[in-house]
Amino acid sequence: MWRARQPARARAAQLRTDQSRDAAFLMPHALEDLFHPKGVAIIGQVNRAHSEAQLRAQHDSRYGADNWSLVNPKGRAIGALTIYASVRDVPGPLDLAVITAPAEACPQLLLECGARGVRFAVVFSSGFSEIGPEGAALERTLAAAARRAGVRVLGPNTNNNLLERIPDPPGWRGGRIGVVTQSGHNGRPIVQGTALGIAFRRQVPCGNECDLEVSDFIDYFASDPETAVIAGYIEGFRDGAKLRRALAAAIAARKPVVMLKIGSTRGGARMAHSHTGHLAGADAVVDGLFAQHAVTRVRDLDELLDTAALFAKLPPGTGARVALYSISGGSGTLMAECAELAGVAVPRLTPETVAQLREYLPGYLTVDNPVDNGAVFITSNPPEVRQKVLDLIAGDPNVDLLVVGITGALSPMTDQLASDLEALAARGTAKPIAVTWNSPKIDEAGYEAIVRSGWPLFRNFRNCFAAIRHWEVYHARLQSWRVRRAPRARVPAPARRAIEGAAGVLSPLAGRLPPRRHERRAHCVSPSHSSSPRPISRTRPMRGSWCWTSRARARRSARPGSCCAARAARTRTRTSTACSCSAWPVPAWSCSSESRAIRSSVPRSRWASAASSRRCSATSPCARSRSIGATRARCWPHCAVRGSCAARAGARAWICARSNA
Amino acid sequence: MWRARQPARARAAQLRTDQSRDAAFLMPHALEDLFHPKGVAIIGQVNRAHSEAQLRAQHDSRYGADNWSLVNPKGRAIGALTIYASVRDVPGPLDLAVITAPAEACPQLLLECGARGVRFAVVFSSGFSEIGPEGAALERTLAAAARRAGVRVLGPNTNNNLLERIPDPPGWRGGRIGVVTQSGHNGRPIVQGTALGIAFRRQVPCGNECDLEVSDFIDYFASDPETAVIAGYIEGFRDGAKLRRALAAAIAARKPVVMLKIGSTRGGARMAHSHTGHLAGADAVVDGLFAQHAVTRVRDLDELLDTAALFAKLPPGTGARVALYSISGGSGTLMAECAELAGVAVPRLTPETVAQLREYLPGYLTVDNPVDNGAVFITSNPPEVRQKVLDLIAGDPNVDLLVVGITGALSPMTDQLASDLEALAARGTAKPIAVTWNSPKIDEAGYEAIVRSGWPLFRNFRNCFAAIRHWEVYHARLQSWRVRRAPRARVPAPARRAIEGAAGVLSPLAGRLPPRRHERRAHCVSPSHSSSPRPISRTRPMRGSWCWTSRARARRSARPGSCCAARAARTRTRTSTACSCSAWPVPAWSCSSESRAIRSSVPRSRWASAASSRRCSATSPCARSRSIGATRARCWPHCAVRGSCAARAGARAWICARSNA
Structure with a gap:
């Protein structure tokens, strides 16, 4: 039943019930149990060619010794291993089912799991939405x-990497990284960053996200x-409101979120749609949302790894003014250039530091930052002198971070420098140190020492300084972050009719999948609309009421509730009734002050190019309006993260509608 | 004597003499002898603690067995090795002297070398311009x-890496890369690219460039x-005209030039000046020069290596339309996004190819480009089927290049894919293949197979697609390249006086080092002013007439010859007399059509930011002009590559002058 038809009091009571049920059902610790299940049923094909020992070796490492059972309708046994014919027959506690059965059998298996008291299922099986209608x-x-x-479900079309134990590398220091991906394979090069001395908490590949989704795991990692x-x-987000709550939780817990988000190009967005069925969404909106929620956006896997690693290893609150140190004037020059290109400050060292450095380094070398030690210094001085110079630079009050650039592998010089850095890691320094090893030759003692040291290690200058700049921007955004309240307003009837009749608008009103009941509630009165951060997620009990496909029913149940027109009227533009978001309550980040933030964070050219790539809504009154300017910027954020904008580039008219496709 | 005072006929006769002398003195084959010297004298300190065997082992590998002699004023012998007291005493042929003596002794040693008939000297010794005045x-x-x-001199303050033999990696294919650097240490990570299956010809660190310079070696590698x-x-160029001749030679020989050029930031330019004494020059001018001469500019060492490697390995004329292939939909999605971000075309495969691929790959996977094989395909098919799929994609007429993305190291899948690629490298394919290995985990059989295969190998998508885009741009620039003739014009007297009086202008007229006689000639009538490419360098006989430091003399010898004011007048701007280049003849790339090319290749914001970073010339009439617009763009290119622009950011006035500092 559609909540708008309920009396207000009944609605409020229902809401309280829903909220408490949600909270009880899935507090963050509940997802913790997914990672530490007491009892795992592995349901599906059993390779009977394997011996008992082989099967034990295969499953013990992932699920824990004697913490798993095999289930296959054929039953029987392999050695002392019983294969149960049904999950109902498995004795003892049973938290998790790992299902590799054929796709068609999965729904029935889930029902059986529920009856058995299984709380979570990881559905390996493929053959779902990735193969078509x-x-x-x-x-x-x-x-x-x-x-x-x-039963809460991860998948289908995923794997059990989330239960993989990722060993910490030797010498690891800093924090661990939680990895969540919408591609199992793209998560692998990230967690293989252990080769660079980086530690990981877990890797969660979300698969098709029929239930648990990326935001759930952001929320989990935040707690x-x-x-x-x-x-x-990430290729797309299912639920904008839940995403915002998860990001707010991460902010409240002061855990940086670094995202490689697809969708800034048409090719990427098209492929993402065919890969995971995600609509990449309006990219400027994603940028704006990320800027508001202090999410660092990167563009490639190595940048994702390097940035996350720096964030995990730097002490919170470290500044971003760098001192640059190398054994070569050329390397220092290049570092200065790359740092400035990335927007990282390279301040001069204080005269006191320079004077002290001059006691060790000859007068013809630059020492006021970058510091060039001239190479010979390394081979002609004992470790204590070499480390003293590093200490002097790190102790300068003008800098927050020391970057040591080792471009070429040149033992013994680079080996000695590396061993100094390892010694300093053990002893401690006034400021943290980041190291670059730019050479592809990594079979060197020096390289191994640097990995062991646990200092942040980069493979090129660009990623190094980009990560430092990201770090600085992250802290600036943290300062400006606040919970934003969604304004309450209604879309006038003409605008609503225009949206309903618009061709090509991916909207609940235009015949596509409408939002489900609990989603509507989440949008109307989600906890994130309150004025303080809510680190604890209150997700809905279950997603998936896909039966609401009747356009007539969707239209009947539509409740215009957007703030767009009202605000446009307030701002006295000519598009007051033309520029309308969908009937669904507007996500919180669409309020006026935030649209300014988004607008200011996105270059105008990006808006324009995004505009021209959107579809046109010929029948909309928007198409008649030619004055958009600031109003367009205010309208855009109304699209949810998964939403789409329909626009005629020529007339520059916009209709924003939230999509549930 | 200043050439302008000579009668035209005498000038032409002198020029012919100079040119033929230059040509005879240093044709490209003459520099070849520097790399294959018959007889090397190692002049300087001898480590007498070393045994004869140790010394032989040390020097034989670099200079050739029995092809070297030790010279030290103390004389004596180590074992059977004679140490000669003077280079004059060394018997046999002697092409090269490697000097490690104290700086003060070097000039005298060079005179002795000349008397002995030595043709080249590599001056290791430091203590020259890098230590100050x-x-x-x-x-x-x-x-x-x-x-x-x-004697032609490499250095001082360099090393003997140019004689290092860089072994080709196993399985190497394509061409070799010649590396020239103004930092010995920054060249090392490039030539250590052999670890990635890349082959190198030589590495030349140019040191302080008191004689031989970067352009000489570009010219050498071109031949x-x-x-x-x-x-x-590169941090800066000594001689713009020589550089253009060298680049023209590279174009004529169809050898791509890839440059990491410092100077796009103030920090980099400052550090470059203190490192090698180079003025980085006006960066937009460098960009324009590079665009005209088909030079690919990169921003980091890994990009330099990866781009040069792709250029060396792709067959000439290969197009840049890519097919993307991976074992994961997520990897394909990311590849599509990165390719489009880089501007690389990802066309759909033909229906015929798609239909044939469908025989091997299930219907739910994307195969029209990117091609996702779904991973299981690798483990469930024999090599011939897997290679057939690669052949089908490579054979599609819509694409020129196949990019295989291996993001995570996941044996046996990645191992099998890698062995397929190695097999295809041996057998040959319809189109070349580039491979990415995005994981930091490289201790895998698959990684080694890909290195052995010799296919271009990248460590991230960004560099991969950036290199492919560079390749496309390089070919487009080759098509548009032509030798440009410098226009003849004169600077009016008021403008000349303004330049001469301007404070802070690094100009021959402002009391800094004036150009030397042969430089003036080179500018006036250099071979590159002719209408056809001249692949053979005609360098001047010797640089270094630093005795011309008298400001009075410099001013007396000034010959206004710029085209700037005349052209400004033609274009009817208000700055006709205000915006003037120096009196020295204008480099060829400054003519009007080319300044348009430069202007169009540099975003307006770059001009503006560059403008605000320049020094102010308070006394110049330029300072009164407020209308610059297009005229500024025309004026800028007048700065030589080593030149500087003095400008008041507020008034946006410009004086361009060529510097010889």
Whole structure:
């Protein structure tokens, strides 16, 4: 039943019930149990060619010794291992089901799991929405079954990497990174960053996200004391409101979020849609949302790894003024150039520091920053003198961070410098140190010493200084962050009719999937609309009411509730009734002050180019308006993260509608 | 004597004499002898603690067995090794002297070398211009001695890496890269690219460039049949005209030049000045010059290596339309995004190819480009089927290049894919293949197979697609390249006086070092002013007439010859007399059509930011002009590559002058 038809009092009571049920069902510690299940049922094909020992070796490492059971309808046994015919037969506690059965069997298996008291399922099986409409229908059935059974589902079309134990590298220091991805394979090069001395908490590949999604795991990592930084490869978000709550939780916990988000190009967005079914969304909106929520956006996997690693290793609150140190004037020159290109400050060292450095380094070398030690210094001085110079630079009050650039591998010079850095890591320094090893030759003792030292290690200057700049921007954004309240307003009837009739508008009103009941509630009165950060997620009990596909029903149940027109009227533009968001309550980041923030964070040319790439809504009254300017910027943020904008580039008219496709 | 005072006929006769003398003195083959000297004298300190065997081991590998002699004034012997007291005493042929003696002794040693018939000297010794004015004076003495002795000098303050033999990596394919740097240490990570299966011809660190300079070696590599690509780390150029001739030679030989050029930031330019004494020059001018001469400019060492490697490995004329192939939809998505961000075309495959691929890959995977094989395909098919799919994609007429993205190291899948790629490298394919290995984990059989295969190998998507885009731009620039003729014009007297009186203008007219006689000639009637490419360098006989420091003399000898004012008048701007280049003849790339090219290649914001970073010339009439616009763009290119612009940011006035400092 549609909440708008309820009396206000009944609605409020229902809401309280829903909220408490949500909170009870999935507090962050509840997802913790997904990672430490008491009892795992592995349901699906059993390779009977394997011996008992092989099967034990395969599963013990991932699920824990004697913490798992095999389930296959054929039953029987392998050695002393019983294969149960049904999950109902498995004895003992059972938290998690790992399902590799054929896709068609999965919904029924979930129901059985629910009956058995299993709380979580990881559905490995593929053959769902990634194969087309038929699979999508099966995925909807799966989600409905999960909801009926009360089982939270990761997947389908995922794997069990989330239970993988990622060993900390030797000499590791700093915090661990929690990785969440919408591509299992793209998560692998990130967690293989252990080769660079980086530690990871978990890797969670979300698969098709029929239930648990990226935001759930951002929220989980935000509440997890073992996670320092959250890194993600993301193609799209299912639920803008939940995402904002998760990001707010990460901010409240002071855990930086670094995201490689697809969708800044048409090619990427098209491929993302065919890969995970995500609509990449309006990229400027993503940029704006990220800017507001202090999310660092990166563009490649190595940048994701390097940035997250720096964030995990730098002590919180470290500044971003760098001192540059190298054994070569050329390297110092290049470092200065790259730092300035990235926007990183390279202040002069104080005269006191320079004078002290001159006691060790000859007068013809630059020492006021960058500091060039001239190479010979390394081979002609004992370690204590070499470390003293590093100490002097790190102690300068003008700098916050020392960057040591080792461009070429040139033992013994680079080996000795590396061993100094390792010694300093053990002893401690006044300021943190970041190191670059620019050579592809890494079979050197010096390289190994630097990995062991645990200092942040970069493979090129660009990523190094980009990460330092990201760090600075992250802290600036943290300062300006606040919870934003969504304004309350209604879309006038003409605008609503225009949206409903608009061709090509991906809107609940235009016949696509409408939002589900609990989603509507989440949008209307989500906890994030309150005025303080809420680190604890209150997710909805279950997603997946895909049965609401009737356009008539969707239209009947539509409740115009956007703030767009009202605000446009307030700002006295000519598009007061033309520029309307969908009937669904507007996400919190669309209020006027925030649209200014978004606008200011996105270059005008980006708006324009984004505008021209959107679809046109020929029948909309928007198309008649030619004056947009600031109003367009105010309208845009109304699109949810998954939303789309329909616009005629020529007339520069905009209709924003939230999509649930 | 200043050439302008000569009668035209005498000038032409003198020019012919100079040119033929230059040509005879240093044709490209003459520099070849520097790399294959018959007889090397190692002049300087001898480590007498070393045994004869140790010394032989040390020097034989670099200079050739029995091809070297030790020279030290103390004489004596170590074992059977004679140490000669003077280079005059060394018997046999002697092409090269490697001097490690104290700086003060070097000029005299060069004179002795000249008397002995030595043709080249590599001056290791430091203590010259890098230590300040005193050292700079000594360097001028050194250069004068070299000129008197007739010895061409590399250095001082360099090393003997140019004689290092860089072994080709196993499985190497494509061409070799010639590396020239103004920092010995920054060249090392480039030539250590052998770890990535890249082959190098030579590495030349130019040191302080008192004589031989970067352009000489660009010119040499252009004429060297063993070099396919020229890569450089550069902080500044000594001689714009010579540089243009060298680049023209590289174009004529169809050898791409890839440059990491410092100077796009103030920090980099400042540090470059203190490192090698180079003025980085007006960066937009460098960009314009590079665009005209098809030079690819990169920003970091890894990008320099990766771009040069792709250029060396791709067959000439290969197009830049890519097919993307991976074992993961997420990797394909990211590749599509990165390719489009870099401006690389990812066309759809033909329906025929798609239909054929569908015979091997299931319908739910994207195969029209990117091609996602879904991972299972690798483990469930024999090599011939897997290679057939790669062949099908490579054979598609819509694409020129296949990019295989391996993000995570995941044996056996990645191992099998890598072995397929190695097999295809041996067998041959319809189109070349580039591979990315995005994981930091490289201790895998698959990684080694890809290095062995010789396919271009990248460590991230950004560098991969940036290099492909550079490749496309390089070919487009080759098409538009032509030798440009410098316009003839004169600077009006008021403008000349303004320049002469301007404070802070680094100009020959403002009391700094004036150009030397042969430089003036080179500018006036250099071979590159002719209408056809001249692949053979005609360098001047010797640089270093630093005795022309008298401001009065410099002013007396000034010959206004710029085209700036005349052209400004033609274009009817208000700055017709205000915006003037120096009196020295204008480099060829400053003519009007080219300044348009430069202007269009540099975003307006770059001009503006560059403008605000320049020094102010308070006394110049330029300062009164407020209308610059297009005229500024026309004026800028008048600065030589080493030149500087003096400007008041507030008034936006410009004086361009060529510097010889």
